[in-house]
Amino acid sequence: MGDHQKIHPVVVDVEAQPTLPLVPHGSSSSSEKGILSQNRPPPLRHTIPVIESSKHPPKKRISCCKCICCSITLLFLLIFSLVITGVILCLIFQPKLPKYSVDRLKISDLSLNFDMSLYAKFNVKITATNPNEKIGIYYEKGSRLSVWYSNTRLCQGTLPKFYQGHRNTTVLNVVLTGQTQYGNTLITALQEQQQTGRIPLDLKVDVPVSIELGRLKLRKVRILGTCLLIVDSLSANNLISIKASTCKFRLGL
Template identity: 50%
Template sequence: MAELHRIHPVDVEAPVPSPSRAPYERIGKADEELPPSAAPHPVPVPRPKKQRSRCCKCLCWTLLSFVILIVLIGATVGILFLVFHPKIPKYSVDRLGIANFTIDDNMTVAATFNLTVTMRNPNKKIGIYYRGGSHLSASYNGTELCSGTFPVFYQGHRNTTVVNLLLSGDTQLGGGLLQELQEQQQTGTIPLVFRGKVPVRVKLGSLKLPRITFKVRCDIVVNSLSANNNISLRSSRCKFRLKL
């Protein structure tokens, strides 16, 4: 008896199933086949703010310290002002004596001045130590004629002191300046400028402050610069400045 064979119908139009792939292969292929518009964008990572916050804190502390320092200085100055009531010292040129004033053929002036200055300290609780290293000068029309130094001493509270200052020196004048000086000698109105830079230490009660400099300028007008003559002061005006 012949053997029978069964024939099953086959659907030739059905798609042939593709072999399965590993998950990583699908992911890689999917990423490669995605269009550029569909590709994922990187997420920006925020920068750390620690460094900026540290700089802000440092700046704030610096400003705060500066403000506190200014407040403390202002409070100290205010307390000292209320306690001591400081007043500016006063200076005046009372007399000018000419020991020597000669002009040689080279237009060199040799001058020796004796200057009498009155110093007034109007403060009740403040004393003044006049220290070494001072410089005094007498000039005519911007040209220094002679110079000297200020004595070293202590001026107490509410004290008035009269000092005699000796200034001497040699200076060569130009022709125009010498002619101008001779003309003013004849008219009897000769302007002179006396300047002083004096290092001092101010004493507040029992406290001595650091060294500072007193700067004094006196503008005077005299009738003559001849030696051994009576020199009269036509005008005298002094200004005081403090240099820290």
């Protein structure tokens, strides 16, 4: 056999290329031109889809954004107004915290019960001073005063409800009573501490008050505080000497 030649088949798309009659160059007549024009396939037309772009966001999204912006603006204006009002009131009334002092402490009873609980009754003299010239103080119901020793509450009581005017000093005599479990252990610890001549006691204060600015009565706030007292003894029916007293007070909501 001689040189082998590879023959590749040619695939002709009959539908894509319609068969046309062969006409020699330069010899086409008018009739033949007519036949060619009739057999020529029509031009292809492609339809291009048009995508409409939305230039504006949905109405719901716009309204939601406006609502959030308005809420933030109103909140900012409210906070700003409250701050400005507070500054103006402070400049006009110049508020000061009231002052308190424990002037006397007397134990009416400190004894063990049959169930080994400790019963205590204290009489406390407290002086409350309102140093403000334009602010009155209403002492409301729900106050709590308590005396503690080593994280154990000995007794508790309440302040009376009263009004304290401008630059007024009021002396209060408060009776505190209480009953504590494990009295035997507690009375032993108190007797050992009494031998040193320095017994630490904590007087805790929680008093709801309403502030009066001129003729305006504001909402209730709370006066919270602690007085650390150092006394020489806890003998019943004896006047106890207060060797040291340190008080700290603040306003709470």
